[in-house]
Amino acid sequence: MTATEGHFLRHVETARKTQLSIRIAEATPQTLALWDAHVQPHIRDAREFRFDRKWQWASLLKFHQVQEAIIGLAGARRAADVRLLQVFAERADGTAFPIGQVLLACGFPFIRDWDAPSIFLWYLAAAPRQALHAAGLAPDLKLMRPLVDIAVQESYASGFEGRVGLHAARSRWNLAANRDLYNRYRHIGLAPLPGGLRASIGRRNDRRYFYLDAPLALDFARRLDYLR
Numbered sequence: 001m002t003a004t005e006g007h008f009l010r011h012v013e014t015a016r017k018t019q020l021s022i023r024i025a026e027a028t029p030q031t032l033a034l035w036d037a038h039v040q041p042h043i044r045d046a047r048e049f050r051f052d053r054k055w056q057w058a059s060l061l062k063f064h065q066v067q068e069a070i071i072g073l074a075g076a077r078r079a080a081d082v083r084l085l086q087v088f089a090e091r092a093d094g095t096a097f098p099i100g101q102v103l104l105a106c107g108f109p110f111i112r113d114w115d116a117p118s119i120f121l122w123y124l125a126a127a128p129r130q131a132l133h134a135a136g137l138a139p140d141l142k143l144m145r146p147l148v149d150i151a152v153q154e155s156y157a158s159g160f161e162g163r164v165g166l167h168a169a170r171s172r173w174n175l176a177a178n179r180d181l182y183n184r185y186r187h188i189g190l191a192p193l194p195g196g197l198r199a200s201i202g203r204r205n206d207r208r209y210f211y212l213d214a215p216l217a218l219d220f221a222r223r224l225d226y227l228r
Contacts, residue, residue: 008153011227012087012099015140019227020089024150027084027101032058035086035098042131049177051169052125057084060103060123068105080105080120085150089137097135100126100143102150106158111165111193111211118163119155121148145188149224152217162217166190168208178208185210189220 011019025031035057043050064082072079083104088096101124108120126143133139151164168181186192193209212220 007228009146009149009224009227012089012146013142013227014138015142016138018138020138020141022099022146023088023096024085025088027057027061027086029058031086031088031096031098032084035101038135039098039127039131042128042134043125046128046130048128049171049174050128051171051177051181052123055123055125057101057103057123064103064105064122077109078107080107082106082122083154085154087143087146087150089135092136097137098127099132099137099141100124100147102147104151104154106154107160108165110160110163110213111209112163112213116163117158117160118165119151119158119160121151121164121166124148124166144184145220145224146227148188148190149221152212152221155217156221161214162212162221163214164212164217165193166210168210170206170208182208189216189223191216 008024010021012022013019044053061082061084068079068082071077083106085102085104086098087100089099091097102121103123105120105122107117110116110118124147126147129139132141148164152162155162155164168185171177190210190212192207193205193211195205195207
């Protein structure tokens with residue numbers, strides 16, 4: 001493996017180009033409780049629109065674990081391993097604070113080639129400025145690329161050559177938020193799934209699916225190597 005492949009980031013960057021040390025680890029009930037207590041209330045009360053305002057991460061994790069188990073038992077395909085990983089930064093008092101998290105399905109059929117395994121990134125969320133400020137951390141952290149990179153690195157570590165798929169959340173009422181999220185995924189280097197292709201069996205392509213194949217994933221990861 002190169003420095004790009006299979007190695008989590010050790011730093012994230014602020015909008016002012018300063019860096020903050022981080023670590024990435026599997027969520028536990030205790031660390032999920034930290035998010036629920038110190039991050040989710042700021043998301044719920046944020047003035048700006050947030051797709052994750054009502055997300056309940058423990059329930060999302062359990063739902064997708066059960067869903068994959070049923071799929072595996074039914075023989076439709078091999079069940080994916082559902083994992084929830086968190087990004088932690090150290091506060092001034094030495095305690096770890098969750099600044100972002102992702103819910104992944106490891107071994108999910110790649111949306112560009114159903115016969116190839118990939119990582120599907122079901123959910124990702126970054127702590128809002130208010131939560132970071134309350135924790136004594138820089139409020140202008142840039143976290144979208146680092147969060148997607150977790151999926152890329154898990155793909156490399158699993159032998160999936162960096163293949164990643166995801167679906168951009170959609171609001172029925174906030175069309176501006178829909179456009180903004182779509183454009184942000186495009187901006188960081190993900191490719192939209194071409195029209196005419198289905199995302200998976202029984203799942204239509206609503207033009208909000210994105211992917212990284214092996215060449216795109218390598219380029220995506222290399223752009224973050226200075227933070228590894």
